[in-house]
Amino acid sequence: MRLSDLVDVPAGAGAAAPDVTGFAIDSRKVAPGTVFGAFHGSAFNGEDFIPAAVAAGAVAVIARPDARVEGALHIAAAEPRRRFAELAARFFAPYPETVVAVTGTNGKTSTVEMTRQLWRMAGQRSASVGTLGVTTADDQVKTGLTTPDIVTFLSNLSGLRTMGITHVAYEASSHGLDQYRSEGLTVSAAAFTNFSRDHLDYHGTMEAYFEAKMRLFDEVVDDHGTAVVWTGDPKSADVIACARRRGLKVMTVGPGGETIDLKSRSASPLGQTLVLGHGGKDWTLKLPLIGAYQAANVLVSAGLVLATGGEWTQTFAGLGRLSPVRGRLERAVITPAGAPVYIDYAHTPDALEAAISALRPHVEGRLITMFGAGGDRDKGKRPQMGRVAAAGSDLVIVTDDNPRTEDPAMIRREVLAGAPGAREIGGRREAIAFAIGEAREGDIVLLAGKGHETVQVIGTQVMPFDDAEVARECAA
Numbered sequence: 059m060r061l062s063d064l065v066d067v068p069a070g071a072g073a074a075a076p077d078v079t080g081f082a083i084d085s086r087k088v089a090p091g092t093v094f095g096a097f098h099g100s101a102f103n104g105e106d107f108i109p110a111a112v113a114a115g116a117v118a119v120i121a122r123p124d125a126r127v128e129g130a131l132h133i134a135a136a137e138p139r140r141r142f143a144e145l146a147a148r149f150f151a152p153y154p155e156t157v158v159a160v161t162g163t164n165g166k167t168s169t170v171e172m173t174r175q176l177w178r179m180a181g182q183r184s185a186s187v188g189t190l191g192v193t194t195a196d197d198q199v200k201t202g203l204t205t206p207d208i209v210t211f212l213s214n215l216s217g218l219r220t221m222g223i224t225h226v227a228y229e230a231s232s233h234g235l236d237q238y239r240s241e242g243l244t245v246s247a248a249a250f251t252n253f254s255r256d257h258l259d260y261h262g263t264m265e266a267y268f269e270a271k272m273r274l275f276d277e278v279v280d281d282h283g284t285a286v287v288w289t290g291d292p293k294s295a296d297v298i299a300c301a302r303r304r305g306l307k308v309m310t311v312g313p314g315g316e317t318i319d320l321k322s323r324s325a326s327p328l329g330q331t332l333v334l335g336h337g338g339k340d341w342t343l344k345l346p347l348i349g350a351y352q353a354a355n356v357l358v359s360a361g362l363v364l365a366t367g368g369e370w371t372q373t374f375a376g377l378g379r380l381s382p383v384r385g386r387l388e389r390a391v392i393t394p395a396g397a398p399v400y401i402d403y404a405h406t407p408d409a410l411e412a413a414i415s416a417l418r419p420h421v422e423g424r425l426i427t428m429f430g431a432g433g434d435r436d437k438g439k440r441p442q443m444g445r446v447a448a449a450g451s452d453l454v455i456v457t458d459d460n461p462r463t464e465d466p467a468m469i470r471r472e473v474l475a476g477a478p479g480a481r482e483i484g485g486r487r488e489a490i491a492f493a494i495g496e497a498r499e500g501d502i503v504l505l506a507g508k509g510h511e512t513v514q515v516i517g518t519q520v521m522p523f524d525d526a527e528v529a530r531e532c533a534a
């Protein structure tokens with residue numbers, strides 16, 4: 059591709075139409091022929107690296123109008139990240155023909171993964187992209203962040219198309235939306251799961267956090283796209299209003315939903331029975347997953363499948379055959395005393411409440427909840443998580459969950475402020491061993507916060523740690 063295929067190259071501008079060989083947002087990844095994006099970040103100002111990028115062979119630099127660019131074409135843009143996404147998307151095209159995105163505080167990973175499974179059961183070649191990495195029927199490749207950088211995102215999507223994947227569901231995190239990290243390609247449908255407190259360290263206020271999420275409906279999804287909205291959230295009406303303002307087709311799912319009405323839900327030992335209304339008919343099905351939150355996520359997934367041409371009887375039949383998602387109410391082991399131990403990725407107050415209420419109906423004795431809160435992340439959620447755990451559990455153990463560069467004892471103190479009666483055990487392994495040792499027959503142990511994670515980050519050290527594995531070791 060020539061630079062002039064992407065942008066107007068002014069006549070007489072040195073190399074009039076050089077070949078573009080790639081796109082980079084990091085000067086250290088620039089090779090001859092690269093288009094470099096110079097962005098203001100939280101740690102660095104990418105504009106400081108423009109000379110290094112040009113020296114490494116950048117043919118063009120996308121940067122604010124007043125940035126200094128010498129020796130390469132300056133593609134000036136008031137919002138360089140947005141312009142970069144647009145141009146890079148043209149470079150990496152084509153993409154899978156059906157791409158959908160999911161936003162919300164909790165449930166994104168679960169929803170994209172269930173969407174992938176439903177499509178697969180309907181015979182489509184599908185993938186999901188998000189916190190678990192890039193997942194296809196045959197493989198799972200980790201990427202590190204929920205929404206990796208825009209270059210990784212677009213090249214992954216393009217790679218999936220090359221592999222023959224036609225359907226992709228991806229997570230649109232609020233950080234990713236705010237930083238234009240997952241867009242530029244045609245997104246046919248966008249879903250909203252729910253909204254509650256998280257990431258205020260980054261967004262500052264709940265309003266700014268919500269606005270970041272709404273970019274998915276305001277700007278990212280295609281003009282002719284569909285919004286799939288869970289009905290059961292206090293913010294659902296705002297999302298619907300936003301989608302209608304944009305002229306999107308709106309499909310609502312959940313209690314009272316127009317597309318899928320969740321008429322009733324009853325827990326059974328191994329899952330739950332749902333009665334769904336669709337197109338004037340009722341459909342009863344057994345979902346092999348427990349908890350209201352999992353029912354909510356699968357209905358949003360079903361909505362996305364219907365929004366992209368799925369046939370409803372096949373889609374609903376698929377719900378009964380879904381496999382669990384790693385680290386989301388995953389039963390890791392049963393202790394020698396007979397108590398099941400569940401791993402769950404709840405790391406917000408709302409998620410912890412959802413995980414606790416999912417397990418509650420199955421508890422005959424005590425619910426023993428162990429959790430912590432991540433360092434270098436939203437501090438205000440810590441006492442709230444403490445309160446939710448204390449209110450819903452019979453025994454609470456506060457431990458460490460990726461303290462990162464913060465003092466772990468300080469984080470625990472902030473959590474304990476909301477759960478004064480809780481037991482404090484710093485080391486996560488010791489805390490898991492204690493929880494498992496305490497559990498008697500009829501009790502349930504919930505190990506929350508890390509889910510699928512396989513590391514514990516202490517300071518800048520990244521140590522192997524997998525709750526499920528440690529639980530099995532402690533129960534052996």
Ligand SMILES: CC(=O)N[C@H]1[C@@H](OP(=O)(O)OP(=O)(O)OC[C@H]2O[C@@H](n3ccc(=O)[nH]c3=O)[C@H](O)[C@@H]2O)O[C@H](CO)[C@@H](O)[C@@H]1O[C@H](C)C(=O)N[C@@H](C)C(=O)N[C@H](CCC(=O)O)C(=O)O
Pocket residue numbers: 083084085086095096097098099100101102103104107189202203204205206207208231232233234237239
């Ligand atoms: C706060 C935040 O979101 N930071 C992300 C952001 O970095 P940034 O734009 O602030 O970058 P920066 O380090 O200040 O540097 C500015 C620019 O200079 C460039 N640079 C820097 C050094 C150099 O030598 N040359 C150079 O060109 C950088 O590549 C960058 O473009 O963009 C980077 C690439 O796109 C991300 O890797 C980085 O994620 C950091 C590591 C992170 O921890 N992010 C977390 C908080 C995150 O995004 N989490 C969400 C989870 C949300 C959820 O699931 O709920 C996620 O989507 O994963």
Ligand SMILES: Nc1ncnc2c1ncn2[C@@H]1O[C@H](COP(=O)(O)OP(=O)(O)OP(=O)(O)O)[C@@H](O)[C@H]1O
Pocket residue numbers: 162163164165166167168169189204229231251252351352354355385386387402403404405408409410412413509
């Ligand atoms: N619909 C929901 N309502 C409330 N809580 C939920 C819902 N879905 C998931 N959760 C809780 O949130 C946890 C994380 O779920 P999931 O990984 O699907 O969310 P996510 O939005 O991808 O999270 P992240 O922002 O970290 O990527 C679950 O383990 C569960 O405790």
Ligand SMILES: N[C@H](CCC[C@H](N)C(=O)O)C(=O)O
Pocket residue numbers: 204405431432433435459460507508511
């Ligand atoms: N165990 C985790 C969950 C992190 C979830 C992630 N989405 C984030 O907040 O960046 C932690 O707090 O370290």
Ligand SMILES: [Mg+2]
Pocket residue numbers: 166167188189190204229
């Ligand atoms: Mg996720």
